[in-house]
Amino acid sequence: MKKKSLLTVLVVLVALVIAGYFFVGNPVVAIHNNQLKKAVTSIKDSQTVTLNEVVPFEWDTVYTFKPYETKENIEKVIGTKSSSIKETVNEEMVSLVFVKDNKVTASVFAYPSNLGYEINFEGSVSYEDNKTFLVENSIGEETNIVKLMLQ
Numbered sequence: 001m002k003k004k005s006l007l008t009v010l011v012v013l014v015a016l017v018i019a020g021y022f023f024v025g026n027p028v029v030a031i032h033n034n035q036l037k038k039a040v041t042s043i044k045d046s047q048t049v050t051l052n053e054v055v056p057f058e059w060d061t062v063y064t065f066k067p068y069e070t071k072e073n074i075e076k077v078i079g080t081k082s083s084s085i086k087e088t089v090n091e092e093m094v095s096l097v098f099v100k101d102n103k104v105t106a107s108v109f110a111y112p113s114n115l116g117y118e119i120n121f122e123g124s125v126s127y128e129d130n131k132t133f134l135v136e137n138s139i140g141e142e143t144n145i146v147k148l149m150l151q
Contacts, residue, residue, distance in 0.1 A: 032106035035057060040117040041117050050133065057100075058100050062098045063077060064120075065095045067088045074097065085104065090111070094118050
């Protein structure tokens with residue numbers, strides 16, 4: 001009887017993990033997205049930063065995409081498929097995909113007001129490039145947004 005109950009518990013745990021993956025997505029990407037949000041929104045009193053200084057996880061290249069870009073085109077550009085890739089539905093949305101060793105390590109598709117930040121550049125930025133971004137803290141009535149703009 002103990003073997004049967006242990007097997008039942010194991011099956012339930014595996015089912016919960018699989019269900020969680022479908023509802024939340026890749027847990028590593030979710031953790032990195034949260035770490036990125038904390039890191040960028042905590043930038044204070046800086047005039048400029050590099051993404052190398054700010055991003056708290058390993059990455060090779062970060063991509064941004066124009067509004068309404070299809071998931072298929074995004075996957076074609078980054079060179080890999082991922083369930084973490086979404087399509088933006090509005091011109092104002094942030095669209096970022098971080099890739100490390102041909103795997104998506106973070107993907108952000110949301111409004112700056114929900115994120116508390118936005119990172120602006122066109123195309124892609126490589127970790128090796130160590131590009132500098134101008135920091136602007138935009139304080140509004142309802143939201144505070146940290147903006148990083150490629151110099």
